Amino acid sequence: MTPLERAEAKFGWKLVTPTILILGLLILYPLMYNVYLSFFDVQLNGYKTFVGFENYIKLLTNTDYYSAIGTTSLYLLGTVVGTTLLGLAMALLLKDPFKGRGLVNAAIMLPYVAPVISVVFGWQFLFDPISGVVNYLFVDALGIWSERTNLIGNPDSALWVVVLFDIWKHAPIAYLLILSKLVSVSRDQYEAAAIDGYGPIGRFFHVTLPELYFVLATVVLLRLIWNLNRFEDVYLLAPNVQTLPIFTYYQAFTGVIDQGLAAATSVIQLAVLSVFIWFYIKKIMKW
Amino acid sequence: MLGKRTLTGRIGFALAILLLVSFSLLPFAQILSTSLKHQYDWGNPSLIPQTINLDAYKELLGLTEAKKVEMPAAIQKILNNPKLPQDKKDAISAKYMSNDNLFPFGKYMLNSVIFSVGAATFSLVFSVMGAYSISRLRFKGQVVIQRSVLFVYMVGGVLLMVPLYQMAMNIGLASSLWGSAFCLFLIYIVQTLPVGMYMLGNYFRGIPFALEEAAMMDGCSRKEAIIKVVLPLSLPMLATVFIYCFIIGWNEYLFASVFLKQYPEFHTLPLALQELFVSKNAIWDRIMAASMLTLAPIVICFLFASRFMKGGKTDGGVKG
């Protein structure tokens, strides 16, 4: 290495050091510390006793844990499929310029940027059994349901409300990702397909979809990664829907507090997440 | 133009757009509508209030006169009891008077502003440095750092809540008010730093190397080239990243609840709103007005930032 290259490397390290320190100390170290904690019985005040694999055994024999895994799976399935499809539909719909597209764009991006805490109240009101418009619509206006129900109060139906909420909030991201790919598909391809006699549907399956294959995979993977950790959107809207993050939160901070058990849950979850992230970095980012 | 030519096509397109926009905006409309309605109007499915009721906003923003609470006769009697020590009397009367300001919205808002603006500022500074380093400078270990940043970017807060809380406990920060606030501040920086680095890293990669080389030919050192050429060029992106980080901090609930739940003094808006919602003082119009006021800064920021997010740009579009 020449002195100039050495100077550049030194400068590079100097600039990145604060970041490394902060991220190392407050993310990488905690992740490892979490593994350590998972072998202890941990009190809220920091008192620990070593228990070996007991937390893991407790966890794997806990039916609530399995039901949380089931809930999480349904949540992931519903949100991934819903977000991707809605995002795709939005991208196809808004692909070509039209008058007022900017405004429509801003409107559909709004759910994504709005604070969860604010919008959950709007949603809770919509589903409110007494005043909510959903019950009004299905019971009074359309007469599909025979009586007003508290959809959010019941964990089974609340799960689907939470799924719908997530789709509403995160479809804009899928939309942006898909749109950015969609606008890069050259017009020639569509025109060539049109001349070859394909109608809109044929063009979608023969031109659009093959081009989008990769970006759709990206969207699915990203949805899995982010939604596996999703906490606020679920907890604040319907605390009775116990996906894994909420399960962990309850273990760690409410009722009979067992932070060691929560740590064990997080360790397993991190392992699964790492597989997704590894896949993302390797296959999508191609690093 | 292919497709969308026939009249039915046009109508279908317009309907689809209308449906989409309604779906996106309905909850917002509901919040706004309910925040402006009188209680008797809540059950009315129409979004337009029969009469506009601004009381909730006035109350939250402290525009109403502090209501003089009439002490019930029984309480008055107790207070008049000469045997009762003065401090007990004060405590009792304070308890009644405190009902005046049920929800100090302004204070919570200030807390939220301090946490999110502060964290976003630090985050921006560190991420400019870090992103420049990993995207522009050549040194060993750069790729490892780059991947690690991407990795931690995707590790969610839930996986960190127990160890971070325990770490704060171990060094004694979690047990004091200022210690907890400090922890939360650091955590907000950590939560936003990888996003900032990711966005800025991508942006810096798009700035032609030749510009910096030209600056160096013009006699600038690397540092001067960054300050005089790269940063001025990146201003829109710096603003976007700042807003993005600000939004993350402003919206955060999980860690605020872990660290600050027991310190109402320092509650941020999300925490305070949730506390309000589960408290006996939950009244829809007040909650909705508070939601609206929490929403407003974000919407304003977003409208500003969206100028730079147009055209399907996805620099920041992956988080969340």
Added chain:
Amino acid sequence: MAAITLKNIVKSYDKTQVVKGIDLAIEDGEFVVLVGPSGCGKSTTLRMIAGLEQPTSGDIIIGDRVVNDIEPQDRNIAMVFQNYALYPHKSVKENIVFALRRLKVDNEEIERRLSEISEMLQLEELLERKPADLSGGQRQRVAMGRAIIREADVFLFDEPLSNLDSKLRSHMRTEIGKIHNKFGRTSVYVTHDQVEAMTLADKVVVLHDGYIAQSGTPMEIYLNPTNIFVAQFIGSPSMNIIEGTLFNDYLDIDGYHLPRNQLSNVAYQAPITDSGLKVKVGIRPDFFNDKAFFSETEITFNFTGLTIDLIEPMGFDKEVLFNLAGSSVKARLDLRSDITLGAKIDLLVDLSRVLIFDHKTEQRL
């Protein structure tokens, strides 16, 4: 003002060598053009002089300093970039004076130099505009101005004209020549365009695959290329390479016998066997012509009975194609020569311009 010396410069990226040992001496005030096809290492060499890349080994000397360990900003060099690299957020004026402001040159001096340069480059009307509002040619002139105003020791040009259309390119080429004549700074100019190399250079350095293939004045390179690569790279249309056999007395091309004693520049002295030595013969299209356009005193050889396959009128002259020893050979003839397609004609060639190369090494014999 400064001379530049490159001593055995090598540059590798990871395992691939891009520059494989270059020695070059550039005199004070000289205009040197590095020319070669893409990937030959010319830009890398220029960037190493600038300090934007560091050589893997070897020394770079500017003036009397070895500059290997000196940061680019401290080398007192000005550079014009291929894509101009104007600062998009600064006005034309601020772009040009940026370096002077940094050097804390006083305002009066800045204004004086600015007005001189903007007049010379016709930038007066543009000073307040942003680069985004300029045309390609205007941007190019701003980039020139920014480099000139420094009055640096050395000017570097990295394919400065490659983004301009051909008319503007030849105009700016002339301007660069004028500017160099006026200031007389040591200049290093990288291009893949051999016309720029021929017209601008005091010295042309042809690079090939990380090595210097040949360096010399434009005319030396044109008339006396030392190998087939240089011979074909310089000159348009490029030199014809024809199979031939060299005997002791003559050079055989497709049955034509060119007398050896009249071929100039053949230093090859080794004895040749009876079966002859296979060689490659290089003849520029420009050195063929009709008999009518040669004077009596010139020593020529007459290729008789050639069949013309194609005629391309170019305006001032016309290019014709015919077959010789299995190669399609191009000749550039005077416009007035009356030649018809398919006819048998005689073409004369200037014998002193026929070059002979080794069949395998492709070096001049």
